[in-house]
Structures are given as structure tokens and as C-alpha cells.
Amino acid sequence: MDDKHWLLFYEADDGYAERRPKHRAAHLDLVRAAAARGELLLAGPLNAPMDGSVLLFRAATRETVEAFAKADPYVIHGVVQRWRVREWTTVMGPGALFPVE
Helix, strand or coil: CCCEEEEEEEECCCCHHHHHHHHHHHHHHHHHHHHHCCCEEEEEECCCCCCEEEEEEEECCHHHHHHHHHHCHHHHCCCCCEEEEEEECCCCCCCCCCCCC
């Protein structure tokens, strides 16, 4: 499989921190399942201000990441108002898919 790294950016409006707790357990179930499959490598909220999150995936296609977002309770219930996926060509560091010397 020719995997790529993908960044999933979640954007939220005011009240993100207050709306998260109600759906956090279901969100974390989805996160844990994606991590167990080896698709999700890192994830976490942006801070100061807390207005979104960034999630790093390793998958063959963008559709894997889009399917995750569309199934995420944060997206379904409007905790996250906007999301986008970007391919990331990693060239340095442990785990880089296209290392340069």
C-alpha cells in the first residue's frame, strides 16, 4: 500500500470547549478505533485559543480521512463547524514517508 500522511483540520466557533464534553466519549471511541487500525497517528486540540484540532493520519487515500470526519460526533453534532483535509509530504523526522538526507 502506498500510504500518505494527511492532516485533518477541525475549526470551531466560540463555545467549542463548552460543547465538546457532551460528545467527547463517542468522539474518543472513533479516535481509538482509527488509531487501532493504524490510520490515526496523532490528534489533539489547538490551544490559546481552543478553537479546533489537528489530526494526523496515515492512509492510502483522502477518502479514509473524510470518512472519519463525516462519522465524527463532533462534526455530526456541530461541535466542529468546518473541517478540511490536506495531504502532507513528510520529509524529516521519525516516520517521515519521503525522507531526505
